[in-house]
Amino acid sequence: MLNIRQEKASDAIAREALLDAAYGPVRFEKPSQRLRGSRAPARGLSFVATDGGRIVGTVRLWNVMAGPNRPALLLGPLAVDPACRNRGIGADLMRHALRAAARRGHAAVLLVGDLGYYSRFGFSAEKTGELWLPGLGDRTRLLGCELAAGALDGARGALHAPERQRRRLLNAATGLIRLPVPKAA
Numbered sequence: 001m002l003n004i005r006q007e008k009a010s011d012a013i014a015r016e017a018l019l020d021a022a023y024g025p026v027r028f029e030k031p032s033q034r035l036r037g038s039r040a041p042a043r044g045l046s047f048v049a050t051d052g053g054r055i056v057g058t059v060r061l062w063n064v065m066a067g068p069n070r071p072a073l074l075l076g077p078l079a080v081d082p083a084c085r086n087r088g089i090g091a092d093l094m095r096h097a098l099r100a101a102a103r104r105g106h107a108a109v110l111l112v113g114d115l116g117y118y119s120r121f122g123f124s125a126e127k128t129g130e131l132w133l134p135g136l137g138d139r140t141r142l143l144g145c146e147l148a149a150g151a152l153d154g155a156r157g158a159l160h161a162p163e164r165q166r167r168r169l170l171n172a173a174t175g176l177i178r179l180p181v182p183k184a185a
């Protein structure tokens with residue numbers, strides 16, 4: 001039976017295998033992956049879909065800034081086991097993740113992906129035309145979904161990591177602090 005639950009640290013190996021199967025090694029080169037870097041995902045916003053206890057889908061959300069002074073979430077990667085596609089698992093994960101993000105008070109979600117898939121969940125490029133993700137060639141693939149009406153009005157600027165997390169990474173790089181190993185949720 002299909003179940004969606006919070007990701008756990010012990011899911012790591014199965015989740016990595018699933019992402020390899022879905023995206024291949026190119027996943028490490030994606031601009032959105034570079035933005036996520038070695039940060040931890042947003043609190044409480046990493047989910048896996050399981051079927052008979054086996055991990056068959058994954059989605060995570062990350063805190064980002066969409067230009068100056070506009071907190072948002074970046075969704076991804078979303079992946080479903082190739083053997084389990086077209087059963088609505090991707091849609092279940094998306095809707096579960098978006099509901100959870102709204103419950104936690106987040107106002108907007110961004111992602112890089114195919115409009116043909118993500119428009120069904122409320123994503124569009126309507127308000128993302130003035131946003132950019134460093135390294136992303138095709139800017140029309142940057143899509144947004146407002147969880148609070150108007151949250152992306154006038155959005156402009158580069159997507160970047162929140163300052164607090166950037167400072168922590170810089171301090172870790174220079175040896176000023178030791179970061180814990182990132183874990184889900």
Ligand SMILES: CC(C)(COP(=O)(O)OP(=O)(O)OC[C@H]1O[C@@H](n2cnc3c(N)ncnc32)[C@H](O)[C@@H]1OP(=O)(O)O)[C@@H](O)C(=O)NCCC(=O)NCCS
Nearest residue numbers: 022078079080085086087088089090091092113114116117
């Ligand atoms: C995209 C993905 C998560 C969808 O998972 P899924 O569980 O098969 O999705 P669902 O069952 O909810 O939806 C299937 C529908 O989405 C459509 N779909 C899947 N990928 C699509 C895409 N890139 N663009 C447009 N439609 C797409 C399917 O054709 C199917 O259409 P139908 O409902 O008319 O039959 C899965 O195909 C996957 O992991 N792909 C590899 C990773 C990837 O490319 N992710 C990002 C997509 S931009």
